[in-house]
Amino acid sequence: MNKPIRNLFALFVLLFGLLLAFSSRWTVFEDQGLRDNAQNRRDLIRAERVPRGRILAADGTTLARSVARRSRDTNTTAYKRRYPQGSRYVAAVGYSDTTLGQQSGLERSQNDWLAGKAVKLATAVDRLVSGDQRGDDVRTTLEPAVQNAGIAALAGRRGSVVALDPRNGKVLAMVSVPGWDPNKAIRDPEYFADLNKAETTRPLVNRATQEAYVPGSTFKVVTAAAALDSGKFTPDSLIDGSNGQVFSGQPLNNAGGEDPGTTTLRYHLTHSTNTAFANIANDLGKATMQRYMKRFGFGELPPLDYPKAQMRPSGEFLARGRNSRFIPATSRFVDVGRLGIGQDKLQVTPLQMAMVAATVANGGRLMRPHLVDRVVDADGRVQERVEGRLFRRVMSSSAASDLRSMMGDVVNEGTGTASALQGFQVGGKTGTAELNIAKGLNDLWFIGFAPLENPRVAVAAVVENTTGFGGPVAGPIAKQVMQAALAEGSR
Secondary structure, three states, rough: HHHHHHHHHHHHHHHHHHHHHHHHHHHOOHHHHHOOOOOOOOOHHHHHHHHHOOOEOOOOOOEEEEEEEEOOOOOEEEEEEEEOOOOOOOHOOOEEEOOOEEEHHHHOOOHHHHOOOOOOOHHHHHHHHOOOOOOOOOEEEOOOOOHHHHHHHHOOOEEEEEOOOOOOOEEEEEEEEOOHHHHHHOOOOHHHHHHHHHOOOOOOOOOOOOEEEEOOHHHHHHHHHHHHOOOOOOOOEEEEOOOOEEOOOOEOHHHHHHHOEEEEHHHHOOOOOOOHHHHHHHHHHHHHHHHHHHHHHOOOOOOOOHHHHOOOOOOOEOOOOOEEEEEEOOOOOHHHHHOOOOOOOOEEEEHHHHHHHHHHHOOOOOOOOEEEEEEOOOOOOOOEEEEOOOOEOOOOOHHHHHHHHHHHHHHOOOHHHHHHHHEOOOOEEEEEEOOOOOOOOEEEEEEEEEEOOOOEEEEEEEEEOOOOOHHHHHHHHHHHHHHHHHHHHHH
Protein backbone atom coordinates (compact mmCIF):
# COMPACT_ATOMS: atom_id res chain seq x y z
CA MET A 1 0.00 0.00 0.00
CA ASN A 2 1.55 3.32 -1.08
CA LYS A 3 1.68 6.39 1.16
CA PRO A 4 -1.28 8.39 -0.36
CA ILE A 5 -3.58 5.39 0.01
CA ARG A 6 -2.44 4.85 3.63
CA ASN A 7 -3.11 8.51 4.41
CA LEU A 8 -6.55 8.32 2.82
CA PHE A 9 -7.34 5.14 4.76
CA ALA A 10 -6.22 6.76 8.02
CA LEU A 11 -8.40 9.78 7.27
CA PHE A 12 -11.45 7.57 6.71
CA VAL A 13 -10.75 5.68 9.97
CA LEU A 14 -10.45 8.97 11.84
CA LEU A 15 -13.67 10.34 10.35
CA PHE A 16 -15.50 7.09 11.12
CA GLY A 17 -14.24 7.22 14.72
CA LEU A 18 -15.43 10.81 15.09
CA LEU A 19 -18.81 9.89 13.63
CA LEU A 20 -19.12 6.96 16.04
CA ALA A 21 -18.05 9.10 19.02
CA PHE A 22 -20.47 11.93 18.32
CA SER A 23 -23.32 9.54 17.51
CA SER A 24 -22.76 7.76 20.82
CA ARG A 25 -22.60 11.06 22.65
CA TRP A 26 -25.89 12.30 21.20
CA THR A 27 -27.85 9.06 21.27
CA VAL A 28 -26.54 7.48 24.48
CA PHE A 29 -24.63 9.73 26.82
CA GLU A 30 -26.66 12.90 26.14
CA ASP A 31 -29.88 11.11 25.28
CA GLN A 32 -31.75 12.71 28.18
CA GLY A 33 -30.62 16.17 27.15
CA LEU A 34 -31.94 15.63 23.62
CA ARG A 35 -35.24 14.35 24.97
CA ASP A 36 -35.57 17.38 27.23
CA ASN A 37 -34.79 19.85 24.46
CA ALA A 38 -37.92 21.92 23.74
CA GLN A 39 -37.14 21.89 19.99
CA ASN A 40 -37.04 18.09 19.84
CA ARG A 41 -40.52 16.90 18.85
CA ARG A 42 -39.63 13.23 18.31
CA ASP A 43 -40.39 12.26 21.89
CA LEU A 44 -43.74 14.05 21.76
CA ILE A 45 -44.66 12.38 18.46
CA ARG A 46 -43.70 8.97 19.88
CA ALA A 47 -45.65 9.67 23.07
CA GLU A 48 -48.80 10.30 21.05
CA ARG A 49 -48.40 7.09 19.05
CA VAL A 50 -47.46 4.68 21.85
CA PRO A 51 -50.07 3.98 24.56
CA ARG A 52 -48.73 4.79 28.01
CA GLY A 53 -49.11 2.21 30.72
CA ARG A 54 -51.84 2.57 33.30
CA ILE A 55 -51.39 3.99 36.77
CA LEU A 56 -53.31 1.92 39.30
CA ALA A 57 -54.25 2.21 42.95
CA ALA A 58 -53.17 -0.50 45.39
CA ASP A 59 -56.45 -2.38 44.82
CA GLY A 60 -56.23 -2.18 41.02
CA THR A 61 -58.48 0.85 40.55
CA THR A 62 -57.46 2.68 37.38
CA LEU A 63 -56.13 6.15 38.11
CA ALA A 64 -54.76 6.94 34.62
CA ARG A 65 -55.02 5.25 31.22
CA SER A 66 -54.51 6.02 27.54
CA VAL A 67 -57.36 6.31 25.04
CA ALA A 68 -56.90 5.96 21.26
CA ARG A 69 -58.15 8.68 18.94
CA ARG A 70 -57.95 8.11 15.15
CA SER A 71 -57.49 11.12 12.89
CA ARG A 72 -59.58 11.10 9.71
CA ASP A 73 -57.24 13.60 8.07
CA THR A 74 -53.95 11.73 8.59
CA ASN A 75 -55.39 8.23 9.18
CA THR A 76 -53.11 7.87 12.22
CA THR A 77 -53.86 6.92 15.82
CA ALA A 78 -52.92 9.20 18.67
CA TYR A 79 -53.25 8.42 22.35
CA LYS A 80 -54.53 10.84 24.95
CA ARG A 81 -54.47 10.44 28.72
CA ARG A 82 -57.65 10.01 30.74
CA TYR A 83 -58.09 10.08 34.52
CA PRO A 84 -61.21 8.13 35.59
CA GLN A 85 -61.04 9.45 39.17
CA GLY A 86 -60.91 13.10 38.10
CA SER A 87 -59.23 15.35 40.65
CA ARG A 88 -59.14 12.86 43.53
CA TYR A 89 -55.60 11.58 42.92
CA VAL A 90 -54.10 14.44 40.93
CA ALA A 91 -51.69 15.49 43.72
CA ALA A 92 -49.89 12.14 43.55
CA VAL A 93 -50.59 10.96 40.00
CA GLY A 94 -50.23 14.33 38.27
CA TYR A 95 -50.97 14.44 34.55
CA SER A 96 -49.38 13.95 31.14
CA ASP A 97 -50.29 16.11 28.14
CA THR A 98 -48.55 14.70 25.05
CA THR A 99 -49.62 17.67 22.90
CA LEU A 100 -47.84 20.24 25.07
CA GLY A 101 -45.20 17.89 26.44
CA GLN A 102 -46.13 18.71 30.04
CA GLN A 103 -45.99 16.21 32.89
CA SER A 104 -46.23 16.21 36.66
CA GLY A 105 -46.46 13.80 39.57
CA LEU A 106 -45.98 10.08 38.97
CA GLU A 107 -46.64 10.65 35.28
CA ARG A 108 -43.32 12.49 35.28
CA SER A 109 -41.22 10.53 37.78
CA GLN A 110 -42.26 7.16 36.29
CA ASN A 111 -42.30 8.31 32.68
CA ASP A 112 -39.68 5.86 31.37
CA TRP A 113 -41.72 2.88 32.60
CA LEU A 114 -45.07 4.32 31.53
CA ALA A 115 -43.76 5.25 28.07
CA GLY A 116 -42.13 1.85 27.52
CA LYS A 117 -38.58 3.21 27.47
CA ALA A 118 -37.27 1.25 30.45
CA VAL A 119 -37.85 -2.46 29.89
CA LYS A 120 -36.40 -5.78 31.00
CA LEU A 121 -34.91 -8.07 28.35
CA ALA A 122 -37.81 -10.54 28.10
CA THR A 123 -40.33 -7.76 27.62
CA ALA A 124 -38.12 -6.03 25.04
CA VAL A 125 -37.81 -9.26 23.01
CA ASP A 126 -41.58 -9.81 23.08
CA ARG A 127 -42.21 -6.28 21.87
CA LEU A 128 -39.62 -6.62 19.12
CA VAL A 129 -41.15 -9.87 17.87
CA SER A 130 -44.78 -8.80 18.11
CA GLY A 131 -44.29 -5.17 17.12
CA ASP A 132 -46.66 -4.25 19.94
CA GLN A 133 -45.23 -1.15 21.58
CA ARG A 134 -46.82 -0.03 24.82
CA GLY A 135 -45.85 1.24 28.23
CA ASP A 136 -45.77 -0.67 31.48
CA ASP A 137 -48.37 -0.35 34.22
CA VAL A 138 -47.40 1.32 37.50
CA ARG A 139 -49.28 0.01 40.53
CA THR A 140 -49.12 2.48 43.40
CA THR A 141 -49.38 2.10 47.17
CA LEU A 142 -52.39 4.45 47.33
CA GLU A 143 -55.41 2.93 49.07
CA PRO A 144 -58.71 4.33 47.70
CA ALA A 145 -60.54 3.98 51.03
CA VAL A 146 -57.83 5.97 52.82
CA GLN A 147 -57.54 8.58 50.05
CA ASN A 148 -61.31 9.06 49.96
CA ALA A 149 -61.45 9.37 53.75
CA GLY A 150 -58.89 12.18 53.64
CA ILE A 151 -60.78 14.05 50.93
CA ALA A 152 -64.10 13.67 52.72
CA ALA A 153 -62.66 14.72 56.08
CA LEU A 154 -61.13 17.94 54.69
CA ALA A 155 -64.59 18.71 53.27
CA GLY A 156 -63.34 21.30 50.80
CA ARG A 157 -61.17 23.17 53.30
CA ARG A 158 -57.74 24.11 52.04
CA GLY A 159 -55.11 21.78 53.41
CA SER A 160 -53.51 18.39 53.08
CA VAL A 161 -53.48 14.85 54.44
CA VAL A 162 -50.66 12.32 54.14
CA ALA A 163 -50.95 8.76 55.42
CA LEU A 164 -48.02 6.35 55.57
CA ASP A 165 -47.54 2.75 56.58
CA PRO A 166 -44.72 3.30 59.12
CA ARG A 167 -43.48 -0.29 58.75
CA ASN A 168 -42.46 0.01 55.11
CA GLY A 169 -42.93 3.64 53.98
CA LYS A 170 -45.91 3.00 51.69
CA VAL A 171 -47.87 6.18 50.97
CA LEU A 172 -51.47 5.19 51.63
CA ALA A 173 -52.96 8.60 50.88
CA MET A 174 -51.76 11.93 49.53
CA VAL A 175 -54.46 14.60 49.53
CA SER A 176 -54.13 18.25 48.53
CA VAL A 177 -57.12 20.60 48.54
CA PRO A 178 -58.06 22.43 46.39
CA GLY A 179 -57.35 20.06 43.55
CA TRP A 180 -57.90 20.34 39.81
CA ASP A 181 -59.25 18.19 36.99
CA PRO A 182 -56.46 16.80 34.77
CA ASN A 183 -59.02 15.69 32.14
CA LYS A 184 -60.20 19.26 31.71
CA ALA A 185 -56.62 20.55 31.68
CA ILE A 186 -55.84 18.30 28.69
CA ARG A 187 -59.02 19.28 26.84
CA ASP A 188 -58.93 23.00 27.59
CA PRO A 189 -55.61 24.93 27.56
CA GLU A 190 -57.39 28.01 28.93
CA TYR A 191 -58.48 26.06 32.02
CA PHE A 192 -54.87 25.13 32.73
CA ALA A 193 -53.76 28.73 32.17
CA ASP A 194 -56.37 29.91 34.68
CA LEU A 195 -55.08 27.40 37.23
CA ASN A 196 -51.64 28.96 36.93
CA LYS A 197 -53.12 32.39 37.64
CA ALA A 198 -54.99 31.32 40.78
CA GLU A 199 -52.45 32.85 43.19
CA THR A 200 -54.73 32.73 46.24
CA THR A 201 -55.86 29.11 46.08
CA ARG A 202 -52.86 27.75 44.09
CA PRO A 203 -54.50 24.45 43.10
CA LEU A 204 -51.48 23.29 41.05
CA VAL A 205 -49.34 23.21 44.20
CA ASN A 206 -49.21 19.79 45.81
CA ARG A 207 -49.66 20.93 49.40
CA ALA A 208 -48.41 17.57 50.69
CA THR A 209 -44.91 18.03 49.27
CA GLN A 210 -44.60 21.69 48.25
CA GLU A 211 -46.45 23.92 50.69
CA ALA A 212 -44.60 25.69 53.51
CA TYR A 213 -46.60 25.46 56.75
CA VAL A 214 -45.68 26.50 60.28
CA PRO A 215 -45.85 23.22 62.24
CA GLY A 216 -46.72 24.67 65.63
CA SER A 217 -46.78 22.23 68.51
CA THR A 218 -46.54 19.13 66.31
CA PHE A 219 -42.83 19.96 66.18
CA LYS A 220 -42.63 19.31 69.92
CA VAL A 221 -42.44 15.64 68.92
CA VAL A 222 -39.05 16.38 67.29
CA THR A 223 -37.91 18.31 70.37
CA ALA A 224 -39.07 15.50 72.66
CA ALA A 225 -37.27 12.92 70.51
CA ALA A 226 -34.03 14.89 70.82
CA ALA A 227 -34.57 15.28 74.56
CA LEU A 228 -35.15 11.57 75.18
CA ASP A 229 -32.65 10.09 72.73
CA SER A 230 -29.82 12.40 73.79
CA GLY A 231 -30.17 11.04 77.32
CA LYS A 232 -30.57 14.51 78.81
CA PHE A 233 -34.23 13.97 79.69
CA THR A 234 -36.62 11.17 80.61
CA PRO A 235 -40.43 11.22 80.60
CA ASP A 236 -40.25 11.98 84.33
CA SER A 237 -37.74 14.84 84.10
CA LEU A 238 -38.98 17.99 85.82
CA ILE A 239 -39.15 21.09 83.62
CA ASP A 240 -40.32 24.63 84.36
CA GLY A 241 -43.51 25.34 82.42
CA SER A 242 -44.42 28.60 84.13
CA ASN A 243 -46.33 31.02 81.93
CA GLY A 244 -44.74 34.20 80.61
CA GLN A 245 -41.07 33.19 80.73
CA VAL A 246 -38.74 35.32 78.61
CA PHE A 247 -36.86 33.81 75.66
CA SER A 248 -34.61 35.87 73.38
CA GLY A 249 -35.82 38.98 75.14
CA GLN A 250 -39.53 38.32 74.50
CA PRO A 251 -42.10 36.78 76.86
CA LEU A 252 -43.61 33.45 75.79
CA ASN A 253 -47.08 32.41 76.90
CA ASN A 254 -48.80 29.06 77.11
CA ALA A 255 -52.13 28.44 75.39
CA GLY A 256 -54.90 30.06 77.41
CA GLY A 257 -52.32 31.43 79.85
CA GLU A 258 -52.02 28.05 81.60
CA ASP A 259 -49.38 27.96 84.33
CA PRO A 260 -48.55 24.36 85.33
CA GLY A 261 -45.29 25.35 87.00
CA THR A 262 -42.56 22.71 87.26
CA THR A 263 -43.72 19.23 86.32
CA THR A 264 -42.76 16.27 84.13
CA LEU A 265 -41.90 16.12 80.44
CA ARG A 266 -44.76 13.65 80.01
CA TYR A 267 -47.24 16.18 81.41
CA HIS A 268 -45.85 19.00 79.27
CA LEU A 269 -46.20 17.02 76.02
CA THR A 270 -49.68 15.83 77.00
CA HIS A 271 -50.84 19.39 77.61
CA SER A 272 -48.53 21.09 75.08
CA THR A 273 -46.78 23.55 77.40
CA ASN A 274 -44.91 26.10 75.28
CA THR A 275 -42.51 27.41 77.89
CA ALA A 276 -41.42 23.93 78.98
CA PHE A 277 -40.46 22.96 75.43
CA ALA A 278 -38.69 26.27 74.90
CA ASN A 279 -36.65 25.44 78.01
CA ILE A 280 -35.91 21.95 76.69
CA ALA A 281 -34.70 23.31 73.33
CA ASN A 282 -32.54 25.89 75.09
CA ASP A 283 -31.01 23.19 77.30
CA LEU A 284 -30.34 20.89 74.36
CA GLY A 285 -28.80 23.71 72.34
CA LYS A 286 -28.82 24.52 68.65
CA ALA A 287 -26.32 21.85 67.63
CA THR A 288 -28.37 19.02 69.16
CA MET A 289 -31.61 20.35 67.69
CA GLN A 290 -29.94 20.58 64.28
CA ARG A 291 -28.62 17.01 64.55
CA TYR A 292 -32.03 15.50 65.28
CA MET A 293 -33.81 17.63 62.68
CA LYS A 294 -31.37 16.31 60.09
CA ARG A 295 -32.00 12.73 61.22
CA PHE A 296 -35.74 13.22 60.64
CA GLY A 297 -35.04 14.54 57.13
CA PHE A 298 -35.32 18.28 57.68
CA GLY A 299 -33.12 20.38 55.42
CA GLU A 300 -33.26 18.00 52.43
CA LEU A 301 -35.75 16.85 49.83
CA PRO A 302 -37.84 13.87 50.95
CA PRO A 303 -36.58 10.52 49.58
CA LEU A 304 -39.85 10.02 47.68
CA ASP A 305 -40.23 8.55 44.16
CA TYR A 306 -41.73 11.81 42.94
CA PRO A 307 -40.41 14.74 40.84
CA LYS A 308 -37.83 16.77 42.74
CA ALA A 309 -39.26 19.95 41.23
CA GLN A 310 -42.53 19.25 43.07
CA MET A 311 -40.98 18.84 46.51
CA ARG A 312 -39.35 21.17 49.00
CA PRO A 313 -37.26 20.63 52.11
CA SER A 314 -38.59 21.41 55.58
CA GLY A 315 -36.67 23.44 58.13
CA GLU A 316 -35.74 26.95 59.18
CA PHE A 317 -35.92 29.56 56.41
CA LEU A 318 -35.19 33.26 56.20
CA ALA A 319 -38.18 34.98 54.52
CA ARG A 320 -40.86 33.15 52.57
CA GLY A 321 -41.74 32.45 48.96
CA ARG A 322 -39.15 32.87 46.21
CA ASN A 323 -36.74 34.79 48.43
CA SER A 324 -36.63 32.15 51.17
CA ARG A 325 -33.21 30.80 52.12
CA PHE A 326 -32.61 27.69 54.19
CA ILE A 327 -30.60 28.16 57.36
CA PRO A 328 -29.50 25.48 59.86
CA ALA A 329 -30.76 25.51 63.44
CA THR A 330 -27.25 26.55 64.48
CA SER A 331 -27.64 29.90 62.70
CA ARG A 332 -27.46 33.12 64.73
CA PHE A 333 -30.83 34.05 63.22
CA VAL A 334 -32.57 31.13 64.99
CA ASP A 335 -34.42 31.56 68.29
CA VAL A 336 -33.89 28.01 69.52
CA GLY A 337 -36.54 28.31 72.25
CA ARG A 338 -39.25 29.15 69.74
CA LEU A 339 -37.86 26.61 67.30
CA GLY A 340 -38.49 24.01 70.02
CA ILE A 341 -42.23 24.78 70.00
CA GLY A 342 -42.56 24.78 66.19
CA GLN A 343 -42.61 28.52 65.61
CA ASP A 344 -39.63 30.83 64.87
CA LYS A 345 -38.90 30.54 61.11
CA LEU A 346 -39.97 26.94 60.64
CA GLN A 347 -41.60 25.89 57.36
CA VAL A 348 -42.59 22.26 56.90
CA THR A 349 -44.55 20.04 54.54
CA PRO A 350 -47.24 17.57 55.61
CA LEU A 351 -45.14 14.75 54.15
CA GLN A 352 -42.27 15.66 56.47
CA MET A 353 -44.51 15.70 59.54
CA ALA A 354 -46.04 12.36 58.51
CA MET A 355 -42.47 11.04 58.38
CA VAL A 356 -41.93 12.33 61.94
CA ALA A 357 -45.02 10.48 63.19
CA ALA A 358 -44.05 7.35 61.24
CA THR A 359 -40.57 7.33 62.78
CA VAL A 360 -41.92 7.33 66.34
CA ALA A 361 -44.47 4.68 65.37
CA ASN A 362 -41.76 2.45 63.86
CA GLY A 363 -39.50 2.33 66.90
CA GLY A 364 -37.24 5.19 65.80
CA ARG A 365 -36.60 3.79 62.30
CA LEU A 366 -37.56 6.10 59.42
CA MET A 367 -38.49 4.13 56.32
CA ARG A 368 -38.09 5.62 52.86
CA PRO A 369 -41.57 6.80 51.72
CA HIS A 370 -42.67 5.52 48.32
CA LEU A 371 -45.69 5.83 46.04
CA VAL A 372 -44.83 2.98 43.66
CA ASP A 373 -45.42 -0.62 44.69
CA ARG A 374 -44.46 -2.37 41.44
CA VAL A 375 -44.20 -2.00 37.67
CA VAL A 376 -45.84 -4.67 35.52
CA ASP A 377 -45.69 -5.23 31.75
CA ALA A 378 -48.63 -6.13 29.50
CA ASP A 379 -48.02 -9.87 30.03
CA GLY A 380 -48.08 -9.55 33.81
CA ARG A 381 -44.32 -9.79 34.34
CA VAL A 382 -43.04 -7.67 37.23
CA GLN A 383 -40.44 -5.27 35.86
CA GLU A 384 -39.66 -3.65 39.20
CA ARG A 385 -40.86 -4.13 42.76
CA VAL A 386 -40.34 -1.48 45.45
CA GLU A 387 -39.62 -2.94 48.86
CA GLY A 388 -39.61 -1.11 52.18
CA ARG A 389 -36.16 0.37 52.78
CA LEU A 390 -34.67 2.01 55.83
CA PHE A 391 -33.87 5.67 55.26
CA ARG A 392 -32.10 6.17 58.58
CA ARG A 393 -32.20 5.34 62.27
CA VAL A 394 -33.41 8.53 63.99
CA MET A 395 -33.54 7.48 67.65
CA SER A 396 -33.20 4.41 69.82
CA SER A 397 -36.09 2.00 70.18
CA SER A 398 -36.32 2.77 73.90
CA ALA A 399 -36.58 6.54 73.29
CA ALA A 400 -39.21 5.91 70.60
CA SER A 401 -41.15 3.65 72.98
CA ASP A 402 -41.20 6.35 75.67
CA LEU A 403 -42.29 8.97 73.16
CA ARG A 404 -44.98 6.70 71.72
CA SER A 405 -46.38 6.22 75.23
CA MET A 406 -46.35 9.98 75.86
CA MET A 407 -48.15 10.62 72.56
CA GLY A 408 -50.75 8.09 73.69
CA ASP A 409 -51.38 10.30 76.73
CA VAL A 410 -51.92 13.29 74.40
CA VAL A 411 -54.89 11.47 72.84
CA ASN A 412 -56.18 9.81 76.01
CA GLU A 413 -56.21 12.84 78.29
CA GLY A 414 -54.54 15.80 76.63
CA THR A 415 -55.08 18.12 73.66
CA GLY A 416 -55.75 15.30 71.16
CA THR A 417 -58.86 13.60 72.56
CA ALA A 418 -60.84 14.41 69.38
CA SER A 419 -58.69 11.91 67.48
CA ALA A 420 -59.46 8.94 69.75
CA LEU A 421 -60.64 5.80 67.95
CA GLN A 422 -63.06 3.22 69.28
CA GLY A 423 -61.30 -0.12 69.64
CA PHE A 424 -57.79 1.25 69.07
CA GLN A 425 -55.33 3.24 71.15
CA VAL A 426 -53.98 6.25 69.24
CA GLY A 427 -50.79 8.25 69.71
CA GLY A 428 -50.61 11.81 68.46
CA LYS A 429 -49.77 15.46 68.80
CA THR A 430 -51.83 18.54 68.03
CA GLY A 431 -50.59 21.83 66.65
CA THR A 432 -52.04 25.34 66.40
CA ALA A 433 -49.59 27.51 64.45
CA GLU A 434 -50.34 31.20 64.76
CA LEU A 435 -50.38 33.13 61.47
CA ASN A 436 -52.42 36.25 62.24
CA ILE A 437 -53.09 36.77 65.95
CA ALA A 438 -55.34 39.80 65.39
CA LYS A 439 -57.67 37.82 63.12
CA GLY A 440 -57.25 34.53 64.97
CA LEU A 441 -55.98 32.73 61.85
CA ASN A 442 -53.88 29.60 62.29
CA ASP A 443 -52.62 26.51 60.52
CA LEU A 444 -54.27 23.64 62.41
CA TRP A 445 -52.45 20.31 62.72
CA PHE A 446 -52.61 16.79 63.96
CA ILE A 447 -49.95 14.12 63.52
CA GLY A 448 -50.30 10.63 64.91
CA PHE A 449 -50.46 6.87 64.46
CA ALA A 450 -52.51 3.81 65.36
CA PRO A 451 -52.66 1.35 66.98
CA LEU A 452 -50.45 2.64 69.76
CA GLU A 453 -48.64 -0.71 69.94
CA ASN A 454 -47.52 -2.10 66.56
CA PRO A 455 -48.79 0.91 64.53
CA ARG A 456 -49.97 0.28 60.97
CA VAL A 457 -50.73 3.84 59.90
CA ALA A 458 -49.16 7.25 60.54
CA VAL A 459 -50.93 10.47 59.54
CA ALA A 460 -50.32 14.18 59.18
CA ALA A 461 -53.34 16.43 58.63
CA VAL A 462 -53.35 20.22 58.30
CA VAL A 463 -56.09 22.77 57.65
CA GLU A 464 -54.60 26.05 56.57
CA ASN A 465 -55.28 29.66 57.46
CA THR A 466 -58.42 29.20 59.54
CA THR A 467 -59.77 29.76 63.03
CA GLY A 468 -59.82 27.27 65.89
CA PHE A 469 -57.36 24.81 67.38
CA GLY A 470 -55.53 21.80 65.97
CA GLY A 471 -57.07 19.21 68.30
CA PRO A 472 -60.78 19.80 67.57
CA VAL A 473 -60.30 20.64 63.85
CA ALA A 474 -57.43 18.52 62.51
CA GLY A 475 -57.78 15.67 65.03
CA PRO A 476 -61.08 14.35 63.60
CA ILE A 477 -59.61 14.46 60.08
CA ALA A 478 -56.72 12.24 61.11
CA LYS A 479 -59.17 10.03 63.02
CA GLN A 480 -61.21 9.30 59.89
CA VAL A 481 -58.09 8.57 57.84
CA MET A 482 -56.63 6.22 60.47
CA GLN A 483 -59.98 4.48 60.83
CA ALA A 484 -60.14 3.87 57.08
CA ALA A 485 -56.55 2.60 56.98
CA LEU A 486 -57.07 0.17 59.87
CA ALA A 487 -60.32 -1.13 58.37
CA GLU A 488 -58.60 -1.61 55.00
CA GLY A 489 -55.70 -3.41 56.62
CA SER A 490 -57.96 -5.83 58.46
CA ARG A 491 -59.48 -7.22 55.27
